[in-house]
Amino acid sequence: MTSTSPFTLRWGILSTGSIATEFAMDLLVDPATRNSDMRHVIAAVGSRSVESADRFVDKLKASTGPWSWGVQQGLLTETKAYGSYAEVCNDPNVDVVYVGTPVTLHHADAKMALLAGKHVLCEKCFTFDLAELDDLIAIAREKNLFLMEAVWTRFHPIAYKIQDVVFSGRLGKPKRFQADFSIDFNVDARPTSDRFLDPALGGGSLLDMGPYPSVWAMLLLYQHPDNRSTAPKFVNSYQRIYRRTNVDERSRWLLDFENLECEAQLMTDMTTHGLREATAVLQCQDGDLIIEFGPQKPSTFHIVPRNGERETYHYPIAAEQGHGLCFEADEVAQCIRDGKTESERMPLSESRVAQSWLDEVRRRGTTCMKDMKGKA
Ligand SMILES: NC(=O)c1ccc[n+]([C@@H]2O[C@H](COP(=O)([O-])OP(=O)(O)OC[C@H]3O[C@@H](n4cnc5c(N)ncnc54)[C@H](OP(=O)(O)O)[C@@H]3O)[C@@H](O)[C@H]2O)c1
Structure with missing residues (x-):
């Protein structure tokens, strides 16, 4: 809702x-552009x-297109550029830190x-x-500070629309689910020091791409009213190894949402393109x-009723809304304005559930990142 006195959050x-x-x-x-009354200042x-x-700051100041608005509004006027992360954390003009x-x-x-x-x-x-x-959760709670994982997809308008369809019951009970995030990142042409390949930087497809099949399992199955916020049973997993650096080039895992009697197969792959027309499919009793x-x-998403015509819905992020990361930034600002220490849309308990799947795939897998403490 637009108001005359926006809340200002200093990031x-x-x-870089x-x-x-x-x-x-x-x-x-x-x-x-998104009917918000949050004002985001880049303090440092x-x-x-x-x-x-x-x-980085010079590049931001030279922004054109939808990003030039903030430059004109002075959101970068006071921005400090530091040669360390600690200086940002200790800057009294910073309210919230974004970790990238x-x-x-x-x-x-x-x-x-x-x-x-x-x-x-x-x-x-x-x-x-x-x-x-x-x-991190223990420290945030002890210090009464806001903490959230930046899963931007949760805040996109399309995510709410898709949940409305599934939770309305018009497709009936969920039976089977699959979600895949696969892109051919041309890894053979990358140096072994690349973030995707270097184990010390969390290389492999699982940690980088895993949150995206997971987000749809969380939104459609974990949050399904009949699931009653119950973590699924972890059934099995498989990882294919990328030999140059011994990280996973591909990971799959199977979950059983027992309250729903619905299985979910999730997959990541950094060597193959996923299907363009179907990145996630929820098969229900009636469609x-x-x-x-x-x-x-x-x-874009489609509803294919068992007896009836396919319906197609488009909810793109508008060009004037930038890349679409502004929605999660607004959520952070709203929560902090309202004195909340976590987001109801992206609660810490749900980050824990999705994080535990990544741990379990790695624990059962054969990569050099199997050992939880084996990182650099
Ligand atoms: N939400 C999304 O859609 C999305 C998309 C892509 C990535 N991500 C996540 O965001 C994180 C960063 O990904 P990215 O694609 O932005 O990576 P990136 O382009 O490689 O940037 C990472 C930055 O981290 C800093 N850094 C600090 N220590 C480093 C080290 N030892 N080696 C390399 N970089 C180091 C560097 O910045 P300085 O040199 O300035 O210190 C570097 O530019 C990852 O966790 C990734 O999974 C999220």
């Missing part, structure tokens, strides 16, 4: 990598080198921010393992729901 951005760039850009999008950017932080580093660094970076008294939004997957996540690629930011 500190950790890292690719998703940190897109996230920071989306803080500059006019909130009116931290990088391992001050030159990179300076370049590789997954094996999330725990240390988010912990530093929490211990400095900052709220935290941390990129997916939240942490390397559940033990790290539980440590199917089909979500088109990609699972992180779908714009």
Whole structure:
């Protein structure tokens, strides 16, 4: 709802990598494009080198298109560029820290921010393992700070629309589900130091891509009213190894949502393109729901009733809404404004469930990342 006195949240951005760039850009999008009254100021950017932080801020200031609005509104006027993450965490002008580093660094970076008294939004997957996540949750609770995993898909308008269809019961009881996030990232052409290949940076398809098949299992099955927020039984898993660095190039796992009597097969792959026309499929008693690629930011879904015509729905992120990361930023701002320490849409309990699946796939698998403490 638009109001005359927007709530202002001052962000500190950790890292100048690719998703940190897109996230920071989306803080500059006019909130009116999504009927929001949140105002996001970029107070500080931290990088391992001050030159990179300076370049990042300069690039943001040169933004065109939907991102130029924030530049004109002065959302970057006071932005500090630091050559360390610690300086961002200790900046008194920062309310909340966005963690956009590789997954094996999330725990240390988010912990530093929490211990400095900052709220935290941390990129997916939240942490390397559940033990790290539980440590962050304990600190956030002890210090009464907001903490959330940055699963942006949950906040996209299409996610609410799809849930409405499934939960309305018009397709009947869920019976089987499959979701896949697969992209051919041309890994053979990448150096072994690449984030996708280096075990020390959380390499492999599972940790990077796993949150996206998981998000649809969580939204459609875990949150299904008949599931009564019960974690599924983990049935089995399989990983194919990428020989150059011994990380997983492909992972699959099977879950049984016993309250629903519905199985879910989830898959990630960094060497093969997934099906464009069906990234997630929920087969129900009276018809199917089909979500088109990609699972992180779908714009089209279909309802195929058992007896009836296929219906197609489009809910794309509008060009004036940027990349679509502004919705999760608004959620963070609203929660902090309202004094909440976690989001009802992306609760910590649900991050724990999805994180536990990644742990279990790795524990049962054969990659060099099987050992939870084997990371760099
Ligand atoms: N939400 C989404 O849709 C989405 C999309 C892509 C990625 N992600 C997640 O976001 C995180 C970052 O992914 P990304 O694609 O942005 O990665 P990226 O482009 O490689 O950026 C990562 C950044 O982390 C910093 N960093 C700190 N220590 C590092 C180290 N030892 N090696 C490499 N970089 C280091 C670097 O920034 P400085 O040099 O400035 O310190 C680097 O630019 C991952 O957890 C990933 O899964 C989320």
